[in-house]
Amino acid sequence: MTFQAKKQLTTLLFCISAGFGNLACADTAKLSLPDLETMMFSQSPALRGAASAVDAARAAVDTARTIPNPQIEVMNGNRNPRPGNTSPTGTLKTVSLTQDLDMPWHRFPRVDGAIAGYNAAQANERAFKSDILAQLRLRYYDLVRRVAENRAVKEDVLLMEGIHKRIALQVETGEKAKFELVKANAELLNAQKMHESSVLRVRQARGALRALVGIQLPESFEVQEQHHVFARPTALNEVRAEVMNNNPELQRTRAERQQFDRKLSEEKALRFPKFSLRADQDLDPEWRSKRVGLAMSVPLWDWRGGPVGEAAAKLSQSTNELAYQELSLVQSLEAAYQQYDIANAQTVALESGIVRHAADALRIAELAYKAGEKSFLEVMDAQRVYRAARNELITAQFELASAWAEIxxxxxxxP
Structure with missing residues (x-):
């Protein structure tokens, strides 16, 4: 067996054993953005918590629809005559049944308020999903940006190492002054420092993405750096109308406003009397009596001034928050469209000519330097121009992805 075959077999055995240990091989751990989205939506504890809030709101609707339970009271006692009284001695027993009546002016506002709360919880879940999905996309593209920066810095380090070796050799042979080597050392150290910083930023971006997806994402995961094509968004006027009708944050605020409106109606309805049906039966040695009647709670002293005022204030607050939220969302949407247009224009300009021309200029400068026609400083100037253009392209691509994720x-x- 050749050495290459042994190496391939060893790698395969390692990947198989790592798979049994809930690890993944480096080739199989590369995940795309849809893979990460599916993993997060299927196993995220935060999303399960939002779903539990919806279940709680659904249970609150059932609670609001519940009819009050009857109250049964049973009392036993003894009947002893006074001295000189010839009434017989015996036991006394009283049975009473009380059923509170759930009046329509109390029941309907309570149930409608609970339904509005359930709608608000559903809208809050959708809004939370949209927010956490946008965070995932931002962290994914941030990791892609950091990986691209790290790869670019590696290229700079390799270039500087080659130039440094060439200058060191020329200094040893007396073709260059030692000052050239000092400048090359400084440039090489600067490139190595930037490489160390880029490695840390990649690690931070990977940790942030893993913290959002969950611990089910292996620590050694890699992302597929596939080029994402961001299609031109729909016209702003159409999207604005869509947002005003379907945005879950607005739907949540509107449902909360309806809930406060129903709460105000409920508090006002509590000023009306409450009614209960009551039936009693008394048993003693001589008589058996039955009584049926209607009990009424009269709001004589408590007119619910505090609760009504509190509900009215919350309703007013919710109305103002809704108006502010509508304006804020429209402004955020317009800002995201503007950012998308700016980033898209920068990306097209950099990809179509600026970066390519800067790379050609650097390649020509390297060849001329090797031929002795260019100086070390001219190569460094060309490298700085190329590095700046390349970093601007990476940043513009990330800003384009950020604007798309925000829209x-x-x-x-x-999904």
Whole structure:
């Protein structure tokens, strides 16, 4: 067996054993953005917590629809005559039944308020999904950016190492002054420092993405750096109308406003009397009596001034928050569209000519330097121009992805 075959067999055995240990091979751990989205939506504890809040709101609707239970009272005692009284001695027993009546002016506002709370919980779940999906996309593209920066810095380090070796050799042979080597050392150290910083930023970005997806994501995961094509968003006027109708944050605030409105109606309805049906039966040695009647709670002293005022204030607060939220969402949408247009224009300009021309200029400068026609400083100038253009392209691509993610968040598009 050749050495290459042994090496391949060893790698395969390692990947198989790592799979049994809930690890993944480096080749199989590369995940795309849809893979990460599916993993997060299927196993995220935060999303399960939002779903539990919806279940709680659904249970609150059932609670609001519940009819009050009857109250049964049973009392036993003895009957002893006074001295000189000839009434017989015996036991006394009283049975009473009380059923509170759930009056329509109390029941309907309570149930409608609970339904509005359930709708608010559902809208809050959708809004939370949109927010956490936008965070995932931002952290994914941030990791892609950091990996691209790290790869670019590695290229700079390799270039500087080659130039440094060439200058060191020329200094030893007396072709260059030692000052050239000092400048090359400084440039090499600067490139190595930037490489160390880029490695830390990659590690931080990977940790942030894993913290959002969950611990089920292996620590050694890698992302597929596939080029994402961001299609031109729909016209702003159409998206604005869509957002005003379907945005879950607005739907949540509107449902909360309806809930406060129903709460105000409920508090006002509590000023009306409450009624209960009551039936009693008394048993003693001589008589058996039955009584049926209607009990009424009269709001004589408590007119619910405090609760009504509190509900009215919350309703007013919710109305103002809704108006502010509508304006804020429209402004955020317009800002995201502007950021998308700016980043898209920068990306197209950098990809179509600026970066390519800067790379060609650096390659020509390297060849001329090797031929002795260019100086070390001219190569460094060309490298700085190329590095700046390349970093601007990486940043513009990330800003384009950020603007796209923000537009999708406001539109509340989820898988």
């Amino acid at each position: 999708e968040r406001i539109r509340a598009t989820t």
